Amino acid sequence: GQNIDQPTEMTATEGAIVQINCTYQTSGFNGLFWYQQHAGEAPTFLSYNVLDGLEEKGRFSSFLSRSKGYSYLLLKELQMKDSASYLCAVQGGATNKLIFGTGTLLAVQP
Amino acid sequence: DVKVTQSSRYLVKRTGEKVFLECVQDMDHENMFWYRQDPGLGLRLIYFSYDVKMKEKGDIPEGYSVSREKKERFSLILESASTNQTSMYLCASSQETGGYEQYFGPGTRLTVT
Numbered sequence: 001g002q003n004i005d006q007p008t009e010m011t012a013t014e015g016a017i018v019q020i021n022c023t024y025q026t027s028g029f030n031g032l033f034w035y036q037q038h039a040g041e042a043p044t045f046l047s048y049n050v051l052d053g054l055e056e057k058g059r060f061s062s063f064l065s066r067s068k069g070y071s072y073l074l075l076k077e078l079q080m081k082d083s084a085s086y087l088c089a090v091q092g093g094a095t096n097k098l099i100f101g102t103g104t105l106l107a108v109q110p
Numbered sequence: 111d112v113k114v115t116q117s118s119r120y121l122v123k124r125t126g127e128k129v130f131l132e133c134v135q136d137m138d139h140e141n142m143f144w145y146r147q148d149p150g151l152g153l154r155l156i157y158f159s160y161d162v163k164m165k166e167k168g169d170i171p172e173g174y175s176v177s178r179e180k181k182e183r184f185s186l187i188l189e190s191a192s193t194n195q196t197s198m199y200l201c202a203s204s205q206e207t208g209g210y211e212q213y214f215g216p217g218t219r220l221t222v223t
Contacts, residue, residue: 031209042114042200042214043153050209087153095158095166096208097143102152 002026004101006088011107012078020073020104022088030096034062034073035087037103043087046073075106083108113137114215116201122221129188131218133201141204142184143212144168144176146197153200159184191222 004024012018024032031050035043049055049064049071061074075082085103092099117132135142143158145168155168157176165176173195177185184203188195198219202212 033211042216044214045211048209048211089153091208097155097158097168098153098212100145100153102150 002090002099004088004090004099006086006101006104008102009105009107011109012075014078014080014108014110016078017074017076018078018106020075020086020088020106022071022073022101024069024071024088024090024099024101026090026092026099028092028094029066029090031091032062032064032071033089033091033098034060034071035089037085037087039084046086078108080108080110082106114201114203114213116199116215116218118218119216120219120221122223123188123191124223125192127188127191127222129191129220129222131186131188131199131201131220133184133186133203133215134182135184135201135203135213136182137203137205137213138181139203139205139213140181141206141212142178143202143204144174144184144186145200145202146170147200147217148197156186191220193222196220196222 006022034046037043047062087103088101089098144156145153159178175187201215204210204212
């Protein structure tokens with residue numbers, strides 16, 4: 001079967017660092033995406049990993065270990081505007097469709 | 111700037127009505143997708159299309175159909191709306207299938223009464 005797990009909710013403090021984990025079991029793997037979704041808005045692309053290792057993009061970094069079926073999104077120097085849901089999605093199978101996790105709701109507190 | 115638009119932000123329909131949700135993208139993307147998003151269930155793929163007049167079933171196609179007559183437009187059709195189809199519907203497009211991010215529209219909040 002196909003399964004993607006991520007924590008439902010997390011809380012962090014402004015200026016701190018937070019790590020959001022994602023574990024997956026899918027039939028086929030062609031890459032892992034992270035999206036950010038503010039309440040009432042569309043998801044927006046954050047990062048893409050297809051090889052093992054860390055991808056850094058400003059305050060956001062994403063890590064992938066294919067052998068462990070594991071990824072994390074690291075957010076540094078948290079700002080209030082980072083309060084949002086973070087969606088982990090795995091692309092795979094013959095059709096390369098995306099399978100989404102249920103998302104992690106991050107609340108950044110002053 | 112990349113843009114995916116959806117015909118309505120909010121829609122209220124009655125049980126049994128036929129419902130059309132329209133999606134248009136201006137990026138000349140090959141691939142288009144329809145998802146629904148429900149609390150605790152995340153985004154689930156209903157249908158997708160790799161080319162004009164082509165369609166593929168996603169994970170939850172029952173009760174839905176789609177139409178793609180032009181490259182830029184992908185329509186989702188609820189043949190006979192039911193209350194369990196009350197949801198947020200999101201359209202997305204991508205340049206190609208492998209390794210390319212999907213761009214999402216703003217969503218249509220559909221309520222079926």
